[in-house]
Structures are given as structure tokens and as C-alpha cells.
Amino acid sequence: MRGVFLDTLTMKLEELDASGLEQSLDQWDLYETTTPQQTAARIADADVVITNKVVLDRALIENAPNLKLICVCATGTNNIDLDAAAEKNIPVKNVTGYTGSSLAQHTIALLLALATRWHLYSEDVRKGEWSQSPIFCRLDHPVMELAGKKLGIIGYGDLGQKVAGLGEALGMEVLLAESFTGEQKAGRTPLPQLLAETDVISLHCPLTQETDKLVDSAFLDAMKPGAFLINTARGGLVDEAALAAALRSGHLGGAALDVLSVEPPPADHPLLAGDIPNLIITPHNAWISRESRQRLLDGVVENIRSWGKSG
Known part of the structure; x- marks a missing residue:
């Protein structure tokens, strides 16, 4: 199973314990940032995609044949075409309560x-x-x-x-x-x-x-x-x-x-x-304490693990 994290810079992973993420799938491709022009190629072969703010619209979702799970590294899911994901039976998992x-x-x-x-x-x-x-x-x-x-x-x-x-x-x-x-x-x-x-x-x-x-x-x-x-x-x-x-x-x-x-x-x-x-x-940083970011990352990992168990 291959995972892609499209915008790790939003999390500053080097300050966090990311061992759980690393162990959750066989392979991870981590990108600090991803532009709209880069998204399609980066998710083309992915089974699991993590995004914080990178948009996954209908065209992107429909043209990612291996995609099985979308994890939003945030609470809001407005950057995901939820209807397109549902039509392909792709769960969209967010994280609440971390901030x-x-x-x-x-x-x-x-x-x-x-x-x-x-x-x-x-x-x-x-x-x-x-x-x-x-x-x-x-x-x-x-x-x-x-x-x-x-x-x-x-x-x-x-x-x-x-x-x-x-x-x-x-x-x-x-x-x-x-x-x-x-x-x-x-x-x-x-x-x-x-x-x-x-x-x-x-x-x-x-x-x-x-x-x-x-x-x-x-x-x-x-x-x-x-x-x-x-x-x-x-x-x-x-x-x-x-x-x-x-x-x-x-x-x-x-x-x-x-x-x-x-x-x-x-x-x-x-x-x-x-x-x-x-x-x-202030620049959208009410949530950025290290403790808050760790809770968020742990929530993403738990979403991946629970999905894996249910599959």
C-alpha cells in the first residue's frame, strides 16, 4: 500500500513523532507543498492520500484509479469533492477535537x-x-x-x-x-x-x-x-x-x-x-501548538489504521 501526503509543511513534521505515520503503510511519499498542477501526477498511483488544504476535485478523484482512502489532515473537508469520493466508494476521513x-x-x-x-x-x-x-x-x-x-x-x-x-x-x-x-x-x-x-x-x-x-x-x-x-x-x-x-x-x-x-x-x-x-x-495559527499538531497527526494515523482493519 502506497500513501501520499501532499502538504506536510502545514504540519512541520520534524517537530512531531511521525513514527505512527511511517508504520501505517508500506510506503510513503511526503511532499512539503503541492501545486494544483502537480496533484494529479502525485496521487496517480496512491492508495491513500493525505491532504490538509490541497484540493481534490472530481477530476482528480476520478483519475486516481488506486485511490481507496482520503484523509484530511484538518477538520474541514470543503477542499474535497465529497460526492465524487462517495460515488467511487472512497471514504473521506477528517480529524476533530485536536485544536x-x-x-x-x-x-x-x-x-x-x-x-x-x-x-x-x-x-x-x-x-x-x-x-x-x-x-x-x-x-x-x-x-x-x-x-x-x-x-x-x-x-x-x-x-x-x-x-x-x-x-x-x-x-x-x-x-x-x-x-x-x-x-x-x-x-x-x-x-x-x-x-x-x-x-x-x-x-x-x-x-x-x-x-x-x-x-x-x-x-x-x-x-x-x-x-x-x-x-x-x-x-x-x-x-x-x-x-x-x-x-x-x-x-x-x-x-x-x-x-x-x-x-x-x-x-x-x-x-x-x-x-x-x-x-x-494573526496568520491562521491558533491551532499550531506542537501538542495540537501531534493530536492531529495521531488522528490521521488512527483513521488509516481503523480503515485498514475494516477493510
């Missing part, structure tokens, strides 16, 4: 940065502004005390639950948005009420037809003036031009994003303009 502590930690770090502006004060110190201060401290950037504020969680799976718990530890009141599946659950808050009442909204829902550009102009206008928006879920949840406008207008108090709709973003991306106030962007 929990790492992503929740990053989400709260973004929240604390928005609330305390510590990154701005640190930069002021580097620029020598504290040394020139006429008093012992600096009060240039407004600080929000989070205790007693309301944190709105949209998407209450494992990640949303962890962030909610950390918010409560900071003394925040947590409100949970109603589900987009239509299933009514006790203790949930209708979205219009959540937008109007919460001081911070954190997105943890999947990107679906129902949630695509969920955060649009109407959503942002309905948010409490001065509130924060945090997105560590999927970039497509946010209408990025609308977010830029809401920040420039001062309606929002700030936003912190770990994901964008296009990654890596083009230089002319609407949120990379230098004139947008109170915006923090």
Missing part, C-alpha cells in the same frame, strides 16, 4: 489584546514614549475590564464550549446563540438579542451555506456600539469589506481575526490596509 486547548487559548489571547491594548502599549515602550512620559504610566489607549461584560458565543461545539469556560473564568457572562440547524435548545439566545446585548462576539461555527458571510453589514450594524468581534473559525463567515467599514466608522470597538477568506491573503486584501483602527490579524 481545543490551543485554539481556545489563542481566542482568549486575542480578546485580552483587544481589551487591554497591551500590544499597543508594548510598542509605545519600544518607541521610547514611556521614557518621555511626564507621569509614571501611559494612558493613551482605552482599556476594557472584561469582568461583568457579556460574551456572545456563536457555535457551541467543543471549541465554543472551551472559550465559554475561559470567558466565565474572567468573570464574563456568557450568552449562547441559537443553533443554525433549526434545533431549539434551552438556554440559547436569539441572534438579534445576542448582537444587541453582548460586549464581545466570538465565532466558532462551521462555514456552511447558512453561515457564509454571516457577519455582514446588517449583522455588524446590529452589534452593540463599541463591541469586539473575534473570529478564529473560518474566514468566510465574515464579509471583510463590511468589517473594514464598521471599524473605520468607529461602530465597533475592535476586531481580532485568525482567519481570512483567502489564505494566504493577497497584498490588496481589504483588511490589510493600514488605516483600519483596532484590528488584530
